Every structure is written in C-alpha cells, then in structure tokens.
Amino acid sequence: MSTTLELTPVTTAPSGACCAPLVREAADAETARELAHLFKALADPARVQLVSIIAAHDGGEACVCDLTAPIGLSQPTVSHHLKILVEAGILTRTQRGKWAYYALMPGALTRLATSLTDAAA
Amino acid sequence: MSTTLELTPVTTAPSGACCAPLVREAADAETARELAHLFKALADPARVQLVSIIAAHDGGEACVCDLTAPIGLSQPTVSHHLKILVEAGILTRTQRGKWAYYALMPGALTRLATSLTDAAA
Numbered sequence: 001m002s003t004t005l006e007l008t009p010v011t012t013a014p015s016g017a018c019c020a021p022l023v024r025e026a027a028d029a030e031t032a033r034e035l036a037h038l039f040k041a042l043a044d045p046a047r048v049q050l051v052s053i054i055a056a057h058d059g060g061e062a063c064v065c066d067l068t069a070p071i072g073l074s075q076p077t078v079s080h081h082l083k084i085l086v087e088a089g090i091l092t093r094t095q096r097g098k099w100a101y102y103a104l105m106p107g108a109l110t111r112l113a114t115s116l117t118d119a120a121a
Numbered sequence: 122m123s124t125t126l127e128l129t130p131v132t133t134a135p136s137g138a139c140c141a142p143l144v145r146e147a148a149d150a151e152t153a154r155e156l157a158h159l160f161k162a163l164a165d166p167a168r169v170q171l172v173s174i175i176a177a178h179d180g181g182e183a184c185v186c187d188l189t190a191p192i193g194l195s196q197p198t199v200s201h202h203l204k205i206l207v208e209a210g211i212l213t214r215t216q217r218g219k220w221a222y223y224a225l226m227p228g229a230l231t232r233l234a235t236s237l238t239d240a241a242a
Binding site for chain 1: 167223
C-alpha cells in the first residue's frame with residue numbers, strides 16, 4: 001500500500017505584509033562604514049557646535065582663537081575636537097602664521113545630508 | 122591744567138584675518154546636544170544599514186524579519202540596534218500580529234540633513 005505525500009508550497013513570506021520588496025538599493029557595508037565614521041565624528045555636542053560656529057563665520061572659516069570662548073572649553077579640548085573633525089574629513093585645517101584656520105571640507109556635509117535625504121525620500 | 126585723554130577704538134580682532142564676524146546664528150548648546158544625540162544613533166555601520174534598508178523597502182517600512190538576513194547579524198543584535206534608533210526618534214515601531222514593523226520617523230532625517238546643509242551652505 002502506498003500513500004501520497006501532500007507537499008504544501010513553502011513561501012518565504014507567509015504573512016502578506018511581511019517581506020515587502022526592496023524598491024531601491026540599500027547602502028552596502030562599505031558605504032555604511034564610511035557614513036557611520038562621519039556620524040561618529042559629529043556625535044558630540046562640542047563638535048556639532050564647532051562645525052556650526054565655523055559655518056556661521058564670514059567666509060566659512062574660523063581661527064582656533066575664535067572657537068574657544070563660544071563653547072566655553074579650553075584650547076587643548078577644542079583642538080582635540082577639531083583634530084577629530086579634520087581626521088574624519090569634515091573640516092580642513094590651514095596654518096597661517098601663528099594661528100590654525102578651520103573651514104568646512106567642501107562636499108563632506110552635503111554628502112552626509114544626501115545620504116539622509118535619500119533615505120528619507 | 123587738563124589733558125585730553127585720547128581714546129583709541131578697541132577692536133576685538135587685532136589681526137585682520139582672526140576673529141571673522143559671525144554672519145549667522147550658530148547652533149546653541151541645547152540644539153547641539155539634540156543633534157549630537159541623533160548623530161550618535163547613526164554612528165554605527167549596522168544602524169546606517171538598517172535605516173537604509175528600511176528606507177529602500179516598498180512603503181518605507183520593513184518587518185524585523187526582513188532585516189536580519191541582509192546585514193548578517195542575529196535577531197537579538199538587530200533588535201538592539203533598532204531599539205536605539207527608535208529611542209533616538211529616527212524610526213517608529215509598530216507591532217502587528219507576531220511581527221514588529223519599522224519605518225522612518227517622518228521629519229527626523231530631514232531635520233538632520235537640514236542642519237548639515239545649513240552648515241554647509
């Protein structure tokens with residue numbers, strides 16, 4: 001005597017709502033790592049303020065001597081935060097005479113903003 | 122006998138290049154703290170990928186069951202990252218039946234992007 005084994009079709013999405021299709025490309029692992037590195041550089045209130053103060057200055061550039069008083073931190077602490085922002089590629093640093101001048105790296109913040117608005121669109 | 126005291130105008134910027142004037146308002150301490158908190162939530166490659174994958178899904182919403190395989194992490198780890206994104210106000214979480222669904226919080230990423238492009242403008 002033989003029996004027939006009923007095979008039920010297996011779907012990967014048993015619930016209709018689950019597993020909606022991707023409608024566009026998500027960030028790959030390498031891009032995600034780069035973006036996360038930029039976000040980390042901005043993940044500190046003092047660094048957000050520094051970027052904001054530099055951007056608010058005439059010409060988009062500020063001397064380190066402009067930056068200590070507004071955020072109420074010592075010059076070594078401010079220099080430490082500025083170094084992180086320069087290393088992340090968010091700021092540029094130019095030495096002129098005795099002072100270092102900091103400016104926004106062209107394109108860096110726009111790239112981050114685009115990555116966010118693409119995600120939000 | 123009286124002398125006339127010559128008053129020399131005092132400038133706060135003795136060097137021409139130093140201490141450029143502010144041309145617009147910089148972020149205040151409270152705003153900087155809020156923005157830094159959002160940046161911190163995105164300062165991890167897995168969380169950047171999660172936001173990106175959710176945004177790339179049809180309807181801008183994804184089930185937690187859609188999110189584990191693409192980034193190659195366990196469900197508890199993915200849930201941990203999702204919790205951080207929900208607590209930061211970047212994602213919303215809706216329970217429907219046995220699954221939790223995640224979507225972008227309207228306006229959260231646009232606000233961050235605006236803060237960046239304002240700075241870059």
